[in-house]
Amino acid sequence: AKPLVIGFSQVGAESEWRTANTVSIKDAAKKAGVTLKFADAQQRQENQVKAIRSFIAQKVDVIAFSPVVESGWDTVLREAKAAKIPVILTDRDVNVTDKSLYVTLIGSDFVEEGRRAGRWLVDYAKKTPGKVLNIVELQGTVGSAPAIDRKTGFEEVTKGNAQLKLLRTQTGEFTRAKGKEVMEAFLKAHGKNINVLYAHNDDMAIGAIQAIEEAGLKPGKDIVIVSIDGVKGAFEAMMLGKLNVTVECSPLLGPQLMQAAQDVVAGKPVAKRIVTEERVFPAEVAAKEFPNRKY
Amino acid sequence: MSGATMAGAVRPVLELSGIHKAFPGVKALSDAGLRLYPGEVHTLMGQNGAGKSTLIKVLTGVYTPDAGTIVLDGRPVSPTSTLEAQQLGISTVYQEVNLCPNLSVAENIFIGRYPRKLFGIDWATMRRDAEVLLRQLEIDIEVTQPLSHYPLAIQQMVAISRALNISAKVLILDEPTSSLDEAEVQLLFRVLRRLREQGMAILFVTHFLDQTYAISDRITVMRNGEREGEYPCSALSRLALVNKMVGAPAAPEPAEAALQAAQVAQGETLLATRALSRKGVLAPVDITIHKGELLGLAGLLGSGRTELARLLFGADKADGGSIAIGGRDGVFATPRDAIAAGVGFCSEDRKHEGAILTLSVRENLILALQAKTGMLRAIPLKRQQQLATDYVKWLGIKTASIETPIGTLSGGNQQKVLLARWLATDPKLLILDEPTRGIDVRAKQEIMDYVTTLCRKGLSILFISYELPEVLRCSDRMVVMRDRKACGEYRRGELDEQSVLQVIAGGGEQGAPA
Amino acid sequence: MSAAQMKPADPPRASSEPANAAPRAGFGSLLGHPLAKPLLALATLLLLDLIFIPGFFTLELRDGHLYGPLVDIVNRAAPLMLAALGMTLVIATRGIDISVGAVVALSGTMAAMLIGGTMVVNNGVPEYVANTPMALALAAALGAAVLCGAWNGVLVAGLKLQPIVATLILMVAGRGLAQLLTDGQIVTVYYQPFFFLGSGYLLGLPFALWIVAAVLLVVGLLLKKTALGLFIQAVGINPVAARLAGVRTATLIFFVYVFCSACAGLAGLMIASNIKSADANNAGLLLELDAILAVTLGGTSLAGGKFSLAGSMIGALIIQTLTYTIYSLGVPPEVNMVVKSIVVFAVCLSQSSSFKKLWKGRA
Amino acid sequence: MNAVLNSARALPGAPYFTSVVTVVLLAVLLVAGGAAYPGFLSWQVMLNLLIDNAFLLVIAVGMGIVILSGGIDLSVGSVLALTTMVAAWLLGSAHWPPAAVIAAVLVIGAVFGAAQGAMIHFFQLQPFIVTLAGMFLARGLCYLISIESITIDDPAFVAISQMQVPVLGGFLSVGALIALLLLAVTIWVSRRTAFGRAVYAIGGNEQSALMMGLAVGRTRILVYAFSGFCATLGGVLFAFYMLSGYGQHAQGTELDAIAAVVIGGTLLSGGYGYVAGALSGVLVLGTIQTLIAFDGTLSSWWTKIVIGALLFLFCVVQRLLSARVKT
Numbered sequence A: 001a002k003p004l005v006i007g008f009s010q011v012g013a014e015s016e017w018r019t020a021n022t023v024s025i026k027d028a029a030k031k032a033g034v035t036l037k038f039a040d041a042q043q044r045q046e047n048q049v050k051a052i053r054s055f056i057a058q059k060v061d062v063i064a065f066s067p068v069v070e071s072g073w074d075t076v077l078r079e080a081k082a083a084k085i086p087v088i089l090t091d092r093d094v095n096v097t098d099k100s101l102y103v104t105l106i107g108s109d110f111v112e113e114g115r116r117a118g119r120w121l122v123d124y125a126k127k128t129p130g131k132v133l134n135i136v137e138l139q140g141t142v143g144s145a146p147a148i149d150r151k152t153g154f155e156e157v158t159k160g161n162a163q164l165k166l167l168r169t170q171t172g173e174f175t176r177a178k179g180k181e182v183m184e185a186f187l188k189a190h191g192k193n194i195n196v197l198y199a200h201n202d203d204m205a206i207g208a209i210q211a212i213e214e215a216g217l218k219p220g221k222d223i224v225i226v227s228i229d230g231v232k233g234a235f236e237a238m239m240l241g242k243l244n245v246t247v248e249c250s251p252l253l254g255p256q257l258m259q260a261a262q263d264v265v266a267g268k269p270v271a272k273r274i275v276t277e278e279r280v281f282p283a284e285v286a287a288k289e290f291p292n293r294k295y
Numbered sequence B: 001m002s003g004a005t006m007a008g009a010v011r012p013v014l015e016l017s018g019i020h021k022a023f024p025g026v027k028a029l030s031d032a033g034l035r036l037y038p039g040e041v042h043t044l045m046g047q048n049g050a051g052k053s054t055l056i057k058v059l060t061g062v063y064t065p066d067a068g069t070i071v072l073d074g075r076p077v078s079p080t081s082t083l084e085a086q087q088l089g090i091s092t093v094y095q096e097v098n099l100c101p102n103l104s105v106a107e108n109i110f111i112g113r114y115p116r117k118l119f120g121i122d123w124a125t126m127r128r129d130a131e132v133l134l135r136q137l138e139i140d141i142e143v144t145q146p147l148s149h150y151p152l153a154i155q156q157m158v159a160i161s162r163a164l165n166i167s168a169k170v171l172i173l174d175e176p177t178s179s180l181d182e183a184e185v186q187l188l189f190r191v192l193r194r195l196r197e198q199g200m201a202i203l204f205v206t207h208f209l210d211q212t213y214a215i216s217d218r219i220t221v222m223r224n225g226e227r228e229g230e231y232p233c234s235a236l237s238r239l240a241l242v243n244k245m246v247g248a249p250a251a252p253e254p255a256e257a258a259l260q261a262a263q264v265a266q267g268e269t270l271l272a273t274r275a276l277s278r279k280g281v282l283a284p285v286d287i288t289i290h291k292g293e294l295l296g297l298a299g300l301l302g303s304g305r306t307e308l309a310r311l312l313f314g315a316d317k318a319d320g321g322s323i324a325i326g327g328r329d330g331v332f333a334t335p336r337d338a339i340a341a342g343v344g345f346c347s348e349d350r351k352h353e354g355a356i357l358t359l360s361v362r363e364n365l366i367l368a369l370q371a372k373t374g375m376l377r378a379i380p381l382k383r384q385q386q387l388a389t390d391y392v393k394w395l396g397i398k399t400a401s402i403e404t405p406i407g408t409l410s411g412g413n414q415q416k417v418l419l420a421r422w423l424a425t426d427p428k429l430l431i432l433d434e435p436t437r438g439i440d441v442r443a444k445q446e447i448m449d450y451v452t453t454l455c456r457k458g459l460s461i462l463f464i465s466y467e468l469p470e471v472l473r474c475s476d477r478m479v480v481m482r483d484r485k486a487c488g489e490y491r492r493g494e495l496d497e498q499s500v501l502q503v504i505a506g507g508g509e510q511g512a513p514a
Numbered sequence C: 001m002s003a004a005q006m007k008p009a010d011p012p013r014a015s016s017e018p019a020n021a022a023p024r025a026g027f028g029s030l031l032g033h034p035l036a037k038p039l040l041a042l043a044t045l046l047l048l049d050l051i052f053i054p055g056f057f058t059l060e061l062r063d064g065h066l067y068g069p070l071v072d073i074v075n076r077a078a079p080l081m082l083a084a085l086g087m088t089l090v091i092a093t094r095g096i097d098i099s100v101g102a103v104v105a106l107s108g109t110m111a112a113m114l115i116g117g118t119m120v121v122n123n124g125v126p127e128y129v130a131n132t133p134m135a136l137a138l139a140a141a142l143g144a145a146v147l148c149g150a151w152n153g154v155l156v157a158g159l160k161l162q163p164i165v166a167t168l169i170l171m172v173a174g175r176g177l178a179q180l181l182t183d184g185q186i187v188t189v190y191y192q193p194f195f196f197l198g199s200g201y202l203l204g205l206p207f208a209l210w211i212v213a214a215v216l217l218v219v220g221l222l223l224k225k226t227a228l229g230l231f232i233q234a235v236g237i238n239p240v241a242a243r244l245a246g247v248r249t250a251t252l253i254f255f256v257y258v259f260c261s262a263c264a265g266l267a268g269l270m271i272a273s274n275i276k277s278a279d280a281n282n283a284g285l286l287l288e289l290d291a292i293l294a295v296t297l298g299g300t301s302l303a304g305g306k307f308s309l310a311g312s313m314i315g316a317l318i319i320q321t322l323t324y325t326i327y328s329l330g331v332p333p334e335v336n337m338v339v340k341s342i343v344v345f346a347v348c349l350s351q352s353s354s355f356k357k358l359w360k361g362r363a
Numbered sequence D: 001m002n003a004v005l006n007s008a009r010a011l012p013g014a015p016y017f018t019s020v021v022t023v024v025l026l027a028v029l030l031v032a033g034g035a036a037y038p039g040f041l042s043w044q045v046m047l048n049l050l051i052d053n054a055f056l057l058v059i060a061v062g063m064g065i066v067i068l069s070g071g072i073d074l075s076v077g078s079v080l081a082l083t084t085m086v087a088a089w090l091l092g093s094a095h096w097p098p099a100a101v102i103a104a105v106l107v108i109g110a111v112f113g114a115a116q117g118a119m120i121h122f123f124q125l126q127p128f129i130v131t132l133a134g135m136f137l138a139r140g141l142c143y144l145i146s147i148e149s150i151t152i153d154d155p156a157f158v159a160i161s162q163m164q165v166p167v168l169g170g171f172l173s174v175g176a177l178i179a180l181l182l183l184a185v186t187i188w189v190s191r192r193t194a195f196g197r198a199v200y201a202i203g204g205n206e207q208s209a210l211m212m213g214l215a216v217g218r219t220r221i222l223v224y225a226f227s228g229f230c231a232t233l234g235g236v237l238f239a240f241y242m243l244s245g246y247g248q249h250a251q252g253t254e255l256d257a258i259a260a261v262v263i264g265g266t267l268l269s270g271g272y273g274y275v276a277g278a279l280s281g282v283l284v285l286g287t288i289q290t291l292i293a294f295d296g297t298l299s300s301w302w303t304k305i306v307i308g309a310l311l312f313l314f315c316v317v318q319r320l321l322s323a324r325v326k327t
């Protein structure tokens, strides 16, 4: 039979995580014998819309994409529907009035990731009852979905906990360099008062770790560090005892996406939400898990 | 003096008095003034830097005066922009052509006052009107072409027609003739006379005494930013006029004096071209320049003199023929090659090809020498200052200091700095393309003196000027160009002005301008 | 040719000392000095910090390192200062280089990929081994940057493309190349000596600062001791006239772009070394805009011509101080940009003489 | 004469030839794409070029006018984002009627632009810096409204957004039609009105324009006001296109617009070029993107490299051809 053609519009290549995501999808497509039409949107929604339009024009079998933004998809998805091409979302949700515009969403739940980070911290605080922990937060890029959701989830869990006090929050734009720069400023302003760092991704945490070391403090001990993603670098840091925990956010959506696409085309029922399996990795398990990490 | 009635009863249409204007480091105007009557051509005269252009700019709202009053038609006015001045009925052609090179000729004439029709600007009418206007000045060009396609002279005429088209009470022309040839000047004068008859007041700035006496009714002389005096043209002899401008008795025709001793023997050849040409701009030319010789290049506008000069300097690359100089034979690919071979070139377009306006006099002056010396071997600052100071003194350059930006100097003084730029490189051959354009009598005299002195010391000069008498007087030899080729070579004394004009105009026909 | 025979005829022999050589330095001219305004802006920012950020001016010696907010600021500003340095010369020739950020990413990636390195534990003693000798890797990274500059230079000076499009090409493709090298991954470096570049200390001061000082010194000397500065300005103000005066305009423009990229390359090494990794996606993102901003805040006109290296350095410090201030004051991240823009407006206005006139007129 | 001729020679080709060359090259690009990828040359794909780039076209038209006047406006992308944000907020939270919302944002944009123009003119600041600060400001203001994206679900707005206007068998969006209309009007303005010509005059030589008695200040402020207006109109089209307001919309669009204008044959130093060049420039950029999307095998970084390479190829061929035609 003719191989299945999937048009996939990726957000961009703005982070290691995203690259791992791309690689996973490409590899899975190759393995499944699917022809993949890949388009990079360079982090811009309009480019994504253009790509989807061109997929429609090329009459692909399935359109999949990781939306840059939640809103604003009605028009183009309607066009896809009119062309009878099923749409699968990966990684992030869209905000459309008509839920039938897409078949399923495969991906992680950023709010849940934030919650998990929060829960870990709440548990940690319980070990030293009565002690107030001052938290500084390194946010992701202002306005980006993961930054908003990870903040929301974290707040949900930690708010009202008398032991946890948010001292400062600032954006580190998801990068090591900014993470380090902002952490330096935090340290100058609050010095030893900082007990906990919550970083929205591992990269910022790694940057911050360097800043903490250069300030003569011990990351992971003087300042407890909680971060999200679970990239290799985070595991290395955990093995050296510089990072306390990372909440996994798996980019390896490729196999699930191929499966879903094949099911949709074959007419099999597909769940509206396919959640990727994700875990929390505290420093204690880092050494054991490290060899298994793919990204 | 035709038709100009100047009964004492007539009120001046424009009167400026007690005008003061200072720039950082320079007092450009102090107690300057001017009276302008309807129906007269009034010439404003003064040396370079006397403040003529500044006075005009104050009058037309470009600069705000520090003190003083302007009275127009009996009412005090103080225009703050050229637009306001135009609306008051003052139409101006400024010294440097101030038009937009990217717009068409027609548009440059009509911008701000477009003919309109239902859906905006009426281009067809504009084009027709522009052609009519230019035809009055006997110019027949394609008016839809961008202005930058045309030579400076045409641009000047366009600027004039623009000013003429503004129906004004007062018309101001700041050195409009500096890039025009004799015939064009006569044309302009005919138009001016007609306007005078119609009662317009015309203020005219020039450095040419001939032109002054040919057209003006009255003369105001400025010196050092002040009004020296106002005289009816008929009551002021040329010598007296020059004296008043200079402020001291003028030397009797120094260039002439220098030339008396000048009788160069035919020296050895410095440079020779063989069939030097460039497609579309210059037909093959053979000329020879000897050591210590002043070779004049005469011809009408557009006859190809500038292009020949540019090829000799490598500013444009020749695509045929060769230049032999100092043992090397070939064409110059870049100005650097020419400079290395000992050639210097003062361009006719001072503003775009000469002066680097926001750099200081010193920096402008040493630029070519520095380029010749090489980038890595900077001339020590002390030495630069020394050079600049010397040349400023020697050429009598009027500047607040050697660190003043050259752009703030008056036109004539800029030209002197550029001359110094090349003299500083100690060239073997100096090409001067219209070096005396826009320069006052004394400075012109001075420059020609330096030039002839330099020649006597062994420097060769290729001299291009729109002023035929000047070329005739100075050159040891003269080459006449016509239609982009050289068409005659004459030794000193072989020709007089009338016969040269005939050669220039084409053979023996009666082509000399009126 | 010796200087003595440079004058042709006999101008009145120079008996006089250089007249009016330099304007006398008085208080009035001090205020009128082109650097006065950017300095004043920086001083104002620092004053605000002094008032609102406790301990802003504290400096302490820790393990022989100077340590404190001020050190952080200059340290962080170092890459920007380098980029602004190169950009100043480009702008002086009437050009612009928007590929700076991409070159930063490329050179950082090159170095990090080549050095890479691993930690080997030998008898309990950790040792760092580089994949490629560090000197070679650094040379390769800088070489890549210089190549980028040459590319820009050829497009601008040779093909006469408009600088903004010419450098746009590399801006887009350069980062792509960097990502191609790394496969989009962040390359972490495990080689101690490399870190010295971006986070080492020499004589108590950050090593990065010494690099900037050295480059500044070399360029400053070059401009002072050679005619480079004069030629660059001449080309920026009137390229036609400069060419006719014998200046090699095309060559000059070419090398200015090469220099700009080289500076960017060095900045890239610094950034990579500082975060101990190369992030092809994000390193130097939008650095070009900051560099241009620094140059203009320093008083150099984007129309080319007169320029001030010291001004650009001050401009870079203004930007970094502002960033630091925003972080330290606890400004909510969503307000950052508004604050930044307002300060930029204010600094610009404070530098505008027309604004001052208006202000005085009202007062 | 030679003086001027020479300076004209120094310009990268005459704008007229450059524009023609651009159009020819665009056609070549399209045909090449059609040969390489099936379905590429279909009518609807061509129309999609217009639909997908309508907002960019509008912004490029405004940018074209600014650049012709010798300036630059870096704030347009952010102003676009701000527009979507304000519009979404007014529609969603304040429940204004769509017409009022559109009118309001257009006025805001024009005022924002005029304010920038006034700063540039009265305080003699550099356009690059003023509009760069304006870019930060507009982006920052977005986040003050909300850091999250806001969905636009006003029924009238949605209806306009999804309207398909049939054109010879294909369809165009309302936004694309508005963009084409704006282009036509602006071409007319640039050719047939005193304002349009004053823009060229200022770009050609500001000093001369002043000396010729043109109202340089007023024109300049109007130019930036127009660019601000175009940025907000672009924002409205973007809001139609995306049905959402978001602070991160259209990052870097200002560079796309500048590139489009320059590729369309306009000289960045001002004075030379045509407003219509914005269309060819935008179509070139759009075609490059479509080509890459149709190829569909490039990884993210190869996308960037290929865009750079195509841009390079285009600019160099354009430059060489127009230099050749000129002589």
Ligand SMILES: Nc1ncnc2c1ncn2[C@@H]1O[C@H](COP(=O)(O)OP(=O)(O)OP(=O)(O)O)[C@@H](O)[C@H]1O
Pocket (backbone or CB within 6 Å): B023, B024, B026, B027, B028, B046, B047, B048, B049, B050, B051, B052, B053, B054, B055, B095, B398, B399, B408, B409, B410, B411, B412, B413, B438, B440
């Ligand atoms: N913008 C300016 N800034 C500083 N000084 C100026 C400026 N404009 C003119 N000056 C100075 O004012 C004086 C008068 O200059 P102006 O141009 O009026 O002379 P001019 O009589 O027109 O000379 P020319 O015959 O050479 O054109 C000169 O010394 C000149 O250097």
Ligand SMILES: Nc1ncnc2c1ncn2[C@@H]1O[C@H](COP(=O)(O)OP(=O)(O)OP(=O)(O)O)[C@@H](O)[C@H]1O
Pocket (backbone or CB within 6 Å): B141, B150, B151, B152, B153, B154, B280, B281, B299, B300, B301, B302, B303, B304, B305, B306, B307, B308, B348, B466, D001, D002
């Ligand atoms: N009236 C004109 N209309 C159009 N082109 C002209 C005109 N006059 C000159 N040119 C052009 O100028 C070129 C040669 O002029 P060039 O400048 O070398 O002559 P020139 O004798 O130095 O004249 P000028 O006095 O203008 O400097 C020719 O190519 C010619 O086409």
Ligand SMILES: [Mg+2]
Pocket (backbone or CB within 6 Å): B052, B053, B054, B095, B174, B410, B411
């Ligand atoms: Mg004058």
Ligand SMILES: [Mg+2]
Pocket (backbone or CB within 6 Å): B305, B306, B307, B348, B433
């Ligand atoms: Mg000539």
